[in-house]
Amino acid sequence: KKRCMSIVKLLRQPLPYLLRHTHFPYRTFHRFAMSSLKMVLPSETDIDPDTQKLYTKSRLKRLRKQIDGAERKARRAEGLAIAKEKADAKRLEDSKKITLSEDPSLEKAKLCRVRDVENLVDVRVKIFGWVHVLRSQGNMIFILLRDGSTAPGILQCVLMGDLANCYNALTLHREASVCVYGVLHRDERAKGGFELRADFWELIGASSGDISNIVNEDALVPVLMDHRHLVIREEKTSLILRLRSTITQCFRQHMFDRHFVEVVPPTLVQTQVEGGSTLFKLDYYGEPAYLTQSSQLYLETCIYSLGNVFCISPSYRAENARTRRHLSEYTHFEAEMPFISYEDLLDYITDLVCDVSQRVYDQVSDLVQILNPDFKPIKPEDLVRMDHSEAIQYCRDNDIYKDEKTKEHFDLGDDIPEGPERQMTDKIGKPILLCRFPADIKSFYMSRTAEDEKLTESVDLLLPGVGEIVGGSMREYDYDKLMAGFKKHGIDPKNYYWYTDLRKYGTMPHGGYGLGIERFLCWMLAQDHIRKVCLYPRYMNRCTP
Incomplete structure (x- = not known):
């Protein structure tokens, strides 16, 4: 309220007064207002805000003394400023006479x-x-x-x-x-x-x-995003970007040490993986095409000749979501492995996050702890394995609601949205491998469990403070069941001929996962928003610079 009142008072000043003062740069309008307001002596007909009564003569006298003192102080300051300005001008003029040259008698630098x-x-x-x-x-x-x-x-x-x-x-x-x-x-x-x-x-x-007037702690997020090219010069942001490079390198080292082969899948595609509503569509020489949601299908084609494969590529999601963990373009770390079981898949994911976090700790723990003093590598025994049905029951037992307003509980088969999921993860306080999701809320390519056809051999890795960072599953390798999945989800398999062909030429049990590098960084570096770990973040209504 005080800030609003000071700004209102400033705007009531005559235009010449405003023009005299607006050539001085301030970080915020409020700072300008507070430094520019004139002190005005009230009259005996005004109400004293402290007593809610008319001003007394003694009170007005004290105020007059205060105003006179402030004006004398301002005049002295103005005089000193003028003198300093003259001295600086003379010093600047004299400086033009100085010519610098390197001393040739000194040793070569x-x-x-x-x-x-x-x-x-x-x-x-x-x-x-x-x-x-x-x-x-x-x-x-x-x-x-x-x-x-x-x-x-x-x-x-x-x-x-x-x-x-x-x-x-x-x-x-x-x-x-x-x-x-x-x-x-x-x-x-x-x-x-x-x-x-x-x-x-x-x-x-x-x-x-003028960079300090653009990039500072008072700047609004849109201003910082518009000037991201300057923000990345700041100490904290440049440290995050440097650590991002090291952490990405640790992911690659982990995969190479386990004899994975890196491939580079296309990002311009004519198929969907995670649902058509989140596709970015474009015209590709007169044909419809999309920016890829995931490279999973292409990785599946590679395992027949290369064995275990992985990629680190951009993926795109046209989601109308402006949350602290969503991006329209993100770095997707994905892997596919042939001839594995569901338990093997869970072990691969466990090994990945434990080994990578340990590698980062061993290489740059001093830098990570500047941003996250409490960081410790994940150990295999830290991970909690929990079925989706157990998560539903946990939410019911711990008053984590589907709808906070109505206090409606989750039922078996419900998808647990981001908010309640993070509530549950933070309450448990450990990494969670959330397993065996209902088929109705998962993708067409996921295989079903042997015990219950209504459940999929799927998994999400949830981390405290961030939520889901990994999604994975065993893939449906039976041709007829895969085609039934296409039909159930209303997807025309015509453009997927190359994918369905895999089930005709030496199919086998296989699985894989995808990890969001930015979410992993948010967890490791204790960042509260995903845009802070991107070079130039792309999210809803933000595609510049």
């Missing part, structure tokens, strides 16, 4: 990256990078230089004397690119423990200097 500084102490080096943080102190300028070679990848550089008083130094801003020459020293006070004392530097590319 060795090209250095921030990751190498520990091995180059007391050596003269040159380093290229961007001004991450800039601070002036008298005739010195402290630069935290970022070069992207490591995480956090920051080196403190000190400019002194003419180096700090030349024109380029006085007009230097954050994100400018520079090359700094000097001798490296150990300094525990500096961020990273090293300091470069410059003897020469060059400006490579200037920066406008």
Whole structure:
């Protein structure tokens, strides 16, 4: 309410007043309002908001003294600001007379990256990078230089004397690119423990200097998304992207160590896997085509010649969902294995998440714990195996409702939506392998259990704080049963001839799974929204930049 009132008061000011003050940049309109409002003395006919009575003469006198004091303070500040402005202008003019040149008597500088500084102490080096943080102190300028070679990848550089008083130094801003020459020293006070004392530097590319007014803690999400190209320069975001690279590499290492073959399936397709309502349709030289929902069907074709296979490819879902775990384009890690049983499939998924989380911990636990201090690798004994019917009963026993308003309980056969599913997962507090879903709520290609034809040999892996990150199943390998599945779901098998042919030429029991890399990252890095772990997230109404 106070913020609204201050803005209303500001908007009542005459236009010239507003124009005089709007050339100063502020992060939010409220900050501008609070810094721009004039203090106005009330009259004896006004109501005092503290007492809800007319202002007394003594109260007005005290207010007059306060206003006079504030105005004197403002005049002094304005005078100091004018004097500083003149001094800065003179200093800037004088700086144009300073010309920098490298001292030829010094030893040749060795090209250095921030990751190498520990091995180059007391050596003269040159380093290229961007001004991450800039601070002036008298005739010195402290630069935290970022070069992207490591995480956090920051080196403190000190400019002194003419180096700090030349024109380029006085007009230097954050994100400018520079090359700094000097001798490296150990300094525990500096961020990273090293300091470069410059003897020469060059400006490579200037920066406008307004990045802090665009990218800051007060910026709205749409603004941050519009300026994602600047956001990814920030320390936390760049760390997430660096860890994403390492974690993806750990997934590949896991698969190669287990003799899987990586393949690259197409992303332009003419078939559906997860339902036609979530397909992105496009015109493909006059024929209808879609962006792939999953590469599963193509992976199934590969197992006949390559054995165990996997891929890491983009998948697309045209879902009208703006939640913290949904994307329209995401990175899909998928695998298919021939000649396995349902129990084998569960073991494969268990081995995957346990081994990958351990690999990440072994390689970069120090970086992961910057974002998630409580992170620990998953152990096989941590996973809880639970049938879908048991999950329904758990929800009923623990007052997790299908509808919070009506307090309606789940019934056997119901699909458990995202909200209640996460409630259940968080309440249990352990990773859950949710098994044997009803056939009516699962896809046509999933095989049925031997014990009950109404249940599928399917599984979802649920993680606390995130929910489902893996979906998998045994595939229906009987031709007649597969064709019956097409018919039941109203899908024309014509475009799937290459898929149904697999059941005619050496069919066998097989299964696979798909894992959302972004959801896995959210869990491991303790991020509350999936868009934070994407380079350029694509979700409902967001396709730029």
